[in-house]
Amino acid sequence: MLGMGALSALALPPVHCLPILLLTFPILGCALNTAPNWKKAAWAGALFGFGFYAANLYWLVNAVMIRAEEFWWFVPFPSLGCALILAPMVAAPAALSRLAPAGPRRLLAFAGSWTLFDMGRVFLFSGFTWNPLGSALAIPGTVGDVLIQPAAWIGVDGLTLFVVLGALFGGAALQDAIRARTDHPCRFFPHRVDRLRIAACFVAVIGISLAASMIRLHSVHPVGEPGPIAVLVQGNVPETEKVGHLNPRDIFTRYLHLTADGVLQAHKLQPRSDFPDAVTRPIVFLWPETSFPGSTLLQDSPRARRMIMNWAPGADAGFIGALRVDEDGRYRNSVLALAPDGDITAIYDKARLVPFGEYQPPFIPLQIVPQGGMAAGPGAQTWHVPGLPPVGPLVCYEVIFSGLTVNGHDRPRWLANVTNDGWFGNSAGPRQHLSSVRLRAVEEGLPIARAANTGISIAYDGFGHELARLGWGKTGTLVVSLPAALPAPLFAQYGRTLPALLSLAVFLAAFIRPRRKSEKTGR
Structure with missing residues (x-):
């Protein structure tokens, strides 16, 4: 798990290797699905979180090196110490996910609680909300311009929720397809039709998001006086x-x-100045x-x-x-x-x-x-x-x-x-x-x-x-x-309330028991 967390940091700026999450997050999801109890799940989450934060905060040591002659003893602590403090923010969602039944519903519980605990980093000491996974979409250039527009409605925390959902479900379906002819102990979507549904949902969400982003980019216009x-x-x-x-x-x-x-x-x-309407x-x-x-x-x-x-x-x-x-x-x-x-x-x-x-x-x-x-x-x-x-x-x-x-x-x-x-x-x-x-x-x-x-x-x-x-x-x-x-976007008006409610809804959806066909027909 330590290595999977560290590899996941490659999705963040400046690398933006988003496909790596389709490998690492399903492996974490599999560990949560097969863990015998909540303590084992929490340890898996803690190791993943420690690797993730230690890798993406490696550069903190540079600040100490400037005064190394005075603080040489502190060199190992910035990156590893922050990772140790932040690891529980992944361990807790991993433990909470055990409340949901094994399978896709456990993935939902983990995605929702990951985002809620990630948002909670604002309360750590004076706050340390560095590197939410949603920032992985801020790819330099036009591609990033399009991908980050939903932040105008749901903020970076909402982007984080969808990145985690996409990584868990998209990656799980992809890995299940690869393992279709094996008896692997962790298969979230053993049936081909389920994998196709997940793929269809994945493509639909991306398509709707891109369409909404393009509409915003072409329909929203600046208002009032220009800046300086x-x-x-x-x-x-x-x-x-x-x-x-x-x-x-x-x-x-x-x-x-x-x-x-x-x-x-x-x-x-x-x-x-000689232009008649010069301002x-x-x-x-x-x-x-x-x-x-x-x-x-x-x-x-x-x-x-x-x-x-x-x-x-x-x-x-x-x-x-x-x-x-x-x-x-x-x-x-x-x-x-x-x-x-x-x-x-x-x-x-x-x-x-x-x-x-x-x-x-x-x-x-x-x-x-x-x-x-x-x-x-x-x-x-x-x-x-x-x-x-x-x-x-x-x-x-x-x-x-x-x-x-x-x-x-x-x-x-x-x-x-x-x-x-x-x-x-x-x-x-x-x-x-x-x-x-x-x-x-x-x-x-x-x-x-x-x-x-x-x-x-x-x-x-x-x-x-x-x-x-x-x-x-x-x-x-x-x-x-x-x-x-x-004009003030939706997020500017309501702030983090929207992504918090969205994440809570995803977490609670994990506990909705789907009706069986026999129940629908009254048999």
């Missing part, structure tokens, strides 16, 4: 320089020059999370803030990722909105802190996070910055939380995400993070601009279609005109 011209500044500062507080003046100067160049490009995108767009530039060394420079230095805005003539605002110290002396990971005169017009403090990175659970006896971690902000906000359409700021990891990224009482017109994936190197981690950005755009129907320190800086429209990107490890600016927002 966003200048995404990618300083590409090595994390060792930031941690060691090396070359802060050079890094600050680099950001100033990049900003000036990007804002100049943005002005060239404005319509010519200029506001210009905003984004610096990544904790842009440069010097913890509270922007908070304490009006001169530094004025200097930044002086290097961006004509920009309506600048969003700067920076650390700040609150009135209680606690550090906060924040975004500051600067007006053209350098005044701070809005502050957003990161609400969801990274466990063991920015936030240390109180039961950990060793001091892992400096000073016990940061203070968390109050949650999703909408900024009404003068001159700009209403915007929802997000810092780094917050973008992975489906249904929790937007203030539902004050819906923004676009999202601004500042992040720093430099901790994790040129690995799967930044690409997995990127898939979350794309899925949030679809779920909320909002364009999103993302400025990342070492990349990947990117912009998506409300369909999750890529508008522009600046790749990993490059220094430069990305200038993009953001479109208007789409």
Whole structure:
């Protein structure tokens, strides 16, 4: 089971090898079907989950290696420790599936409970909903654009439910067909007609999903004013320089020059002033999370803030990722909105802190996070910055939380995400993070601009279609005109309630006893 879980991680970004699930999940389903009791089933699920999470979170070790001389003893723990914590989220559904009769109904119970427990990861510590299986559908390019559109109705958790159902039932039917002439102890659909029905359902669901996606892509249109011209500044500062507080003046100067160049490009995108109906767009530039060394420079230095805005003539605002110290002396990971005169017009403090990175659970006896971690902000906000359409700021990891990224009482017109994936190197981690950005755009129907320190800086429209990107490890600016927002999709209105109810319905369907032919005829 350990190996099957690890192989399943190949379905996730950036590999997107979805067919592997047709092999691995039926083998897990077979183990659940033949386990003598719930404890054996739970162990099978735990091993599968441990392998799955250890493989897809391997890159976490890169963050420790940056400070290996200080935390060398902690190197084995990030990936394996997270996998150990998350394995019960698969063990519990495996145990619960034993409540349903063996066979296809047990697969239903497992698929429904897998998704419910996967959604429950939002309650682990400060939350860790990284890599839901639905993100496997966020394949780069047009194929992914089509596959992820149902997230507008059922979110990534709904996609996860259908991926697990498809893997279990489609894979079981396929493997049963291969083993049709053997006496294999685990056959879910021994009769050919049952396998054909499953195949027909599989094809029908895919067909309906693709048709609905195409209809949405061609029938839903942006409404209201367009978004701003966003200048995404990618300083590409090595994390060792930031941690060691090396070359802060050079890094600050680099950001100033990049900003000036990007804002100049943005002005060239404005319509010519001699056009009779010319309407200029506001210009905003984004610096990544904790842009440069010097913890509270922007908070304490009006001169530094004025200097930044002086290097961006004509920009309506600048969003700067920076650390700040609150009135209680606690550090906060924040975004500051600067007006053209350098005044701070809005502050957003990161609400969801990274466990063991920015936030240390109180039961950990060793001091892992400096000073016990940061203070968390109050949650999703909408900024009404003068001159700009209403915007929802997000810092780094917050973008992975489906249904929790937007203030539902004050819906923004676009999202601004500042992040720093430099901790994790040129690995799967930044690409997995990127898939979350794309899925949030679809779920909320909002364009999103993302400025990342070492990349990947990117912009998506409300369909999750890529508008522009600046790749990993490059220094430069990305200038993009953001479109208007789409009408609020179903998921944006009801959030995770819909996928939760859908998953619960699938779980309960496992306990509906089908009527036999003799009962139907009254015999």
